[in-house]
Amino acid sequence: MSKETLSPNEVKEMLIAISDKIIESEELLSEADRRLGDGDHGLGMKRGFTAAKTQLETLEPTTVGQVFSTTGITLMSTMGGASGAVMGILYQNGGTALGDADSLDAAGLSTFMTAALEGVTNLGGAKPGDKTMVDALAGAQEAAAASVGLSLPEAMKAVSDGATAGMEATIAMIATMGRAKTLGEKSIGHPDPGAVSISIMFQVATAYVG
Amino acid sequence: MSKETLSPNEVKEMLIAISDKIIESEELLSEADRRLGDGDHGLGMKRGFTAAKTQLETLEPTTVGQVFSTTGITLMSTMGGASGAVMGILYQNGGTALGDADSLDAAGLSTFMTAALEGVTNLGGAKPGDKTMVDALAGAQEAAAASVGLSLPEAMKAVSDGATAGMEATIAMIATMGRAKTLGEKSIGHPDPGAVSISIMFQVATAYVG
């Protein structure tokens, strides 16, 4: 049953679904990081989203922003590593930008994405093309901005496609940020593990609102 | 052509032949030590007999004792490990006991063996039955004592058989000396590496005088 807007409790449900999928994807994400980094991306994500899920389960949210921010703070303080800081800022900044809204629609999704991308860019300095999760985030953000007039399911689908396209574009890129940067040309041919995570998240969200 | 007595130069030739055979047997001896000890017996023996051969090649001996003692001193100072001390004492003590004799016969062989065994026993405290090269030496010494009236080729053959029988007897023994002693019952089934070395030496000597 498709959802036009999400209540705080539905956002919570959606994030728990995302957590489950990320936890399940540990091996796939670590394997992706073994190709380009130090092989622990899935471990960090699993650690963070296991903690986030626990937090979320007892949360009785009154705003949608609160659900995202709680997730961000938990990821930030339990993950560590590059993705801990990035994921943490992403959800925290996105959540904060939603103010005290008590539901999420396509416009809110765009607000979230713009703030999330800005936070990540300010923190890590990565631009699209650097072969990081910023490529997936930028793809998502562009799609969100273009989908403000659509229904939430349509918008989420567009954002998910944008994230996945951004992720897929990283395959052909040379890494210039993070651990993969010393690989130079050898980094070509594999997707950035953080971008894979972003793409997975929006796929789950799309299915949820779907 | 069989030899009734050995001149100092023939003893030298015989010890060079022994050196060559020991150097060649490195792997076999190390492998035997891998079963019961730390796997380096062949390395030590090769190191010692390579040095001994070099020493012997330029030696112009006037007594047979001198050839044995030179060998002993060289083994002692280049090998290290348990077998370095034992082999060193064996050749030194045996050589010294021959005094200024200028030839080696069956009686001399018995004198050599008795002094060699005594030196080794005094140094390391091992008795026959402890699963060390003393078993091979004791077998050799008994045969030598019983062969004083025989020709040198006959005596050497008897000594070699005694050494080999002593070595073979170590297969069934439980080690109580050296590195193998902590193996306890697990040491059964393999010959003592040092005893294998002794057996090889007398086989070469038998072939030389034979």
Next chain:
Amino acid sequence: MKKILNDPNAAASELVDGLVDYYNGSVEKVGPGAIALTDIVENKVALLVGGGTGHEPIYHGLIGPGMADGAACGDIFAAPPPNIILDATRAVNKGNGVLFLYGNYAGDVMNFKIAAQIAAAEGIKVETVLIWDDVASAPPSAKEDRRGIAGLIPIVKLAGAAADKAQSLEELVELVTLARDNTRSVGVALSPGSIPATGKPTFELDEDSIGIGMGIHGEQGVGIEKMMSADDLAEKLLNLILADDLPLESGDDVLVLINSLGSTTMMECLIVLKKVKELLVAKGINIYDVMLGPLVTCQEMAGLSISLTKVDDTLKPLWDAPCSSLGYTKL
């Protein structure tokens, strides 16, 4: 691969507890992954180090008199999160500010940056010096893209001595920057370590290949080559350092560090040191002191690195000062 562990996912937290036990009273836990000296004097300019665990004895084994005042420990191979860094920062701050000294990795930079912002908001003065000694990871023109490897050992030792004498955080930054700018390293990988939680090797390498410039997490190196002799390898690595932009001339004094990545033996490090000394002596460069052994490790990874720190009249007295820690002690 057999490893002596309980729950592999709890390895980082258990090892930090064991580390505090090893310090046996001189260091205490001030948060889940945060540890600090128990007796930091009031008004001391504090030195905080940190990074992922699994590389012991760094960073958290480098706390003690004349060394760091505290450390923030992340999970295995993962930068510590900001809250751990903050716990450690608050504990070591004695009113005169805190220097963050750590390796230049994206994860560490971002997490320490967030922590620094919060600390500043709390009124704690914080400055940062990044360690980027690995000449293989970027050209001299892009130092800020280089990662930190074993050179952090002499840098932290010099920084510890500097923190004892510095009157201000600014003075400490200046001295530590000098130590950092005078240090160059390069490493070689022979075989991978493993990630405790997955048991998987950190990278793959043929039986007869070595990776020149491979990072301490198994990040691939600048070049895969055929295995070579210790002497050839020592010369190849040393030349990569000497070709860099740090001028090293006859009459100069250097600290030499031969660091094992884990399972490479002290025997191998000593054989490499012998050749490095021959080559330096031939150039008239004087060895002021030597460090050697598994100081910056990546589990049971095999390989080593060479680091040189050029010491001048400012750095020599800092090096000569006694210090004590689990990872490095000097009488």
Next chain:
Amino acid sequence: MKKILNDPNAAASELVDGLVDYYNGSVEKVGPGAIALTDIVENKVALLVGGGTGHEPIYHGLIGPGMADGAACGDIFAAPPPNIILDATRAVNKGNGVLFLYGNYAGDVMNFKIAAQIAAAEGIKVETVLIWDDVASAPPSAKEDRRGIAGLIPIVKLAGAAADKAQSLEELVELVTLARDNTRSVGVALSPGSIPATGKPTFELDEDSIGIGMGIHGEQGVGIEKMMSADDLAEKLLNLILADDLPLESGDDVLVLINSLGSTTMMECLIVLKKVKELLVAKGINIYDVMLGPLVTCQEMAGLSISLTKVDDTLKPLWDAPCSSLGYTKL
């Protein structure tokens, strides 16, 4: 197996040269495998250690102020021959005699015995204390059949301090015997090291088996068991020590050493230390100090050992004395 070597048969001699380079002036070569401190004071009762190479940093890395005065180094895993021991003995003898302190292995005992006889004939007073700390290698009733393993680290440290204060060789023998008699160890092997000259592993062990009581050269242990958790292993090993004949009761003080045999990581050692401390604390036994790391190694062998030294009012001041060497330094 890749190793950083030149001629494998020259490894021992090259590593001794590298070791002297590492000492950087404080130690000199006084013969092919013999090294000694350059500045031993006249009339000092001297402490000489020695054994095979390949176990670095022991024994030859334990020379320095408050530690040993010299060392005799054999080939890889082979006791030094008498001439090397004699060269070192002559160099360290300052008129008041020399204590030979080494591990109880047939090869070492015989070579040192021959050297002692010749030294005595030269008029040098020599005494011997054998290290036999491995409780797994023989029952308490047959201590002279036990071999020396990692317990030599606290024993050599205590002996070094004792040699500085001893007025006579007899007094030194007495103090070192006390340190030796108060020390117990037991180890576990996970996987073998290799012999540099042959490249062959020192023993074989299944992927899921461990050897309790395995020696530092790969001599097989008292029992092959299935791999177990760090906590279970720590408890099993500690119980083997506590069941021995050294009384350890509530209120006693002990030094704890968790020794890595080579490639076992500091992480694993720390996790074991955590459990050992818990168990000792539960018994009211106090940890006076901790040593941890690859101190007595067997190339890249995996495994570790636990050693306890009970320290009383005689041994504590010896432990507290500062010392400096490549393998162990205390401020």
